[in-house]
Amino acid sequence: MSTKHSPNDEDERRRLQEYIFGLEDANERIETLTNEHEALKNSLELFLAVLGGTIQGITLIRDGRFLWINHGFIDILGWDFEQLCGARVEKIFPNPDEFQRIKEQISSAFLTDGQINIQYNFPHKEGHRVPCLLTGRPVDVNDESKGMVFSLTDFTEQEKSNRELKQEIKKRILAQEVSVRAIEEAERANRSKSDFLAKMSHELRTPLNAIEGIAQLIKERVNDPQSVDLIEHLEKSSHHLVALIGDILDFSKIESGKMELEHVRFDLWGLFNEAVSTLGYRAMDRDICLKLNLDSRTPRYRMGDPIRLKQIVFNLLGNSLKFVDRGSVTVDVRPLHDHPGCADILEIVVADTGPGIPAQALKKIFGKFEQGAEGVRKGGTGLGLAITNELTKLMGGNIQVSSTVGKGTAFTVHVKLDEAPESTEQKPQVVIEPVRNLRALIVDDVPVNRMVLRLLLKKNDWDVVEAQNGLEALQILEKDVTFDVILMDISMPVMDGETANQKIKESGSPIKDIPVVALTAHAFSSDRERFLKAGLQGYVSKPVRPEDLWGEINRVLKQTNLEPTIRSC
């Protein structure tokens, strides 16, 4: 039986073997497929998670139907997944015309640019519109039937932030306008400050003019030494006030950038000699040795502003003399033309053996109204060094100070002075003497001003006629034309000096040739130019100093070729 059944059994076993291996193989294939399926499922989930989580709306459209939409798309347009998947695209549009329009827009964009990039207010399911950017591209450029993928970006937030940005810009523009107005306001305030200073100086100079003039006249009339002493005190105080007003005006000019420097040829040696000798009396009074060391290489003539340079020297010298009780004050002047790059620089060192300045105060010394207790006691405006500092800067230089308490102080000034051209004529030194025996018309609304002038002129044998304002002066001139000079105040009621002068110059009568000298407390040098341009021949600022008046009268008479007879005093 076993031999009979053996071959069958054997065949059975062979078939079974093949069957088992086949099963094993099939199992293995199933396992592989299961793994592949799992992997595919995983990547599909990942893929859906990414697409689904994207805020942008994404959809695949094939054959005019939504094949798939993501959550972004649902969020933006409000339709459910079930409502749209498989539905025709026109479903989301309220009317077919609109769908046709957008469809054509998409086709033409794709045809012309090869891409779709359209801004459109898409309809939301609830009826309102959502501003969106639509971009799209075909799944397969060569196979239209595979459909197109579109992406929809909601612009609502951007539009909102755009609006906010616009509002912010508007706000900033407003703020800018406010600051521009504030600047204008400040500029106006500055101008009015400047005007105020000019007016104040005018108002102050007018009574000072009277005080100085009267003091001078009284001094000539009294012999009592005590009275003379009192009057001299009065004069000193008045000089100080004049200086203070001048300083304030100078500083306000510097601050407002109105300070303009002259550029004329002047005698450098003379300037220093004059400055030192003018202040010499203050040194002699107190047994202080005041020395001027003028380096022999210092050029005699230079170009610059001699008045302002003298102001610098005066301020520094005056400052030193104020604080030194004994010892010396020296002025060293030398050119720095040996130093490279300093060809036109002049060095002025004013050194004293005074009490010195503490380091703390030294830092602030060039600030305005910075005065030590000592400075307050000794008098002074507190502006001198600030002005000096600014003036040296304007002259293209600088100022430095070094000081040791108990030993003294040294100010070192560097200023740039251009080389002066050779002078063609040597000007003779003009000695100013009173002009005598002429005839003047004094025009001023303030009686005391007229009086001061009248007394001064009468003392020198002048014949004087007075008028209270421009109109009165014109009335006088209608009858009387025999004046050598008209001394004309500017600010007057009824008719001011400038108008009166204009009428005189425009009249056909001989009075148009009578020189007119302005007497005014308008102290800006720009005013002087204005007056001279307006046809006034001369200008003397109040308070009137006799030598200024004589000098100016001399000058205008020479100009008009009416040489006066100058007699020695």
Place this chain on the structure above:
Amino acid sequence: MKINKILVVDDEETISSYLGRKLTKLGYEVLVAGDGETAVDMAFSSLPDVVLLDVKLPRMNGYEVCRKIKANENTRFTTVIMLSAKTQGNEIQQGLDAGCDLYLTKPIGFPDILQHLKSFEK
């Protein structure tokens, strides 16, 4: 013993190709022969570590192949595993007489074959 090279001998192509594919996947170098004479030639020329040998073969049966391998100086230590549908006691005895190291009977699953192979590797 480390098994690197295995010679699979079976005239049924479904069986030899399945075994070949499975063993290759496990990292063995696999040679396949479809008849007895080829099997002997390949055993002598390629010197496999193991021969998986069917008994019912054309041209030369498995017993003869086994005897020739074991008689050759170069292949006498080659492991020969006979894999046969012949399960009678005398048939198995013939195989052992021919010098085979192991006689396995069909049907058998691949995991079992692999387990026996591994036992030779220890």
